[in-house]
Amino acid sequence: MEFNPGFDIEAKESPLNFQYGDQVFGAKPELRTIDAVRKSLKNPFAKGPKVLYCISMDVGEKKDLPLMKKRNLLFGAVTYAAGVVGDEPVRSQGHIHAISSSCNDSTCEVYEIWDGEAYIYMQESGKDDAGECYGVHAKAGDVVIVPPGWVHATVNGNIHKNMTFGAWCVRDYGFDYEDVRAHNGIAFFPIVKDDEIVWEFNKKYSSGNITIKEAREYPEFEIEKGKPIYTQFQENPDKFLFVSKPAIAKEIWESMKI
Numbered sequence: 709m710e711f712n713p714g715f716d717i718e719a720k721e722s723p724l725n726f727q728y729g730d731q732v733f734g735a736k737p738e739l740r741t742i743d744a745v746r747k748s749l750k751n752p753f754a755k756g757p758k759v760l761y762c763i764s765m766d767v768g769e770k771k772d773l774p775l776m777k778k779r780n781l782l783f784g785a786v787t788y789a790a791g792v793v794g795d796e797p798v799r800s801q802g803h804i805h806a807i808s809s810s811c812n813d814s815t816c817e818v819y820e821i822w823d824g825e826a827y828i829y830m831q832e833s834g835k836d837d838a839g840e841c842y843g844v845h846a847k848a849g850d851v852v853i854v855p856p857g858w859v860h861a862t863v864n865g866n867i868h869k870n871m872t873f874g875a876w877c878v879r880d881y882g883f884d885y886e887d888v889r890a891h892n893g894i895a896f897f898p899i900v901k902d903d904e905i906v907w908e909f910n911k912k913y914s915s916g917n918i919t920i921k922e923a924r925e926y927p928e929f930e931i932e933k934g935k936p937i938y939t940q941f942q943e944n945p946d947k948f949l950f951v952s953k954p955a956i957a958k959e960i961w962e963s964m965k966i
């Protein structure tokens with residue numbers, strides 16, 4: 709992988725899978741097929757790779773698991789396949805993080821791209837007026853934070869290459885698909901045009917405004933550029949407490965710039 713995740717995990721290509729080192733825990737990944745996501749595609753009948761992405765939701769070094777559990781944090785790894793689904797790049801369906809009973813809040817997600825490139829798509833609301841929407845372009849080593857309550861979808865930003873990322877989430881996560889599915893998908897569909905990704909408004913929404921930008925740094929969360937977010941947790945296990953306890957960063961969320 710282009711960026712070292714900070715622990716011994718390898719993304720396998722065909723079939724999509726993860727291989728864990730001796731000191732690493734992780735279950736058999738879940739495979740998301742094209743048939744499972746048709747309702748959220750621009751064209752529900754589109755053709756594309758049978759398996760679109762491979763999700764391993766609880767991974768890390770065995771010695772760190774008690775530290776993660778104590779802070780109600782979970783680390784996940786996901787690979788998105790290369791290729792297209794109709795005229796869309798391979799992407800997730802889009803969801804909002806449901807209210808977790810541990811904190812009585814929707815929670816954020818802290819992404820770190822390990823291989824390939826991505827757009828982390830974010831949408832302020834799942835209602836008819838989608839509000840401010842963003843396509844944040846991220847390359848290996850970039851971090852992107854999705855604030856609590858926002859619709860988000862992960863897009864493979866290069867149709868010629870698989871994309872793999874790691875992310876910090878709350879352990880009792882839940883995905884709420886209702887608003888996105890009621891609109892047959894996210895408010896802006898990524899479309900592949902001349903090898904570039906352009907964004908097409910989904911007319912099932914009444915309005916929404918999209919901004920495309922590059923990934924930024926997050927000094928407000930003391931995230932260190934170039935150091936794996938997994939290593940940053942190992943060095944300071946409380947650094948990502950804002951993920952499982954969003955209330956401690958309330959003021960940051962309220963004025964946060966994507």
Ligand SMILES: O=P(O)(O)OC[C@H]1O[C@](O)(CO)[C@@H](O)[C@@H]1O
Pocket residue numbers: 740745761763784786799800801802803817860862883
């Ligand atoms: O169920 P969906 O919306 O397709 O998304 C699954 C994806 O969402 C994530 O939680 C990222 O938000 C990853 O685990 C996975 O890539």
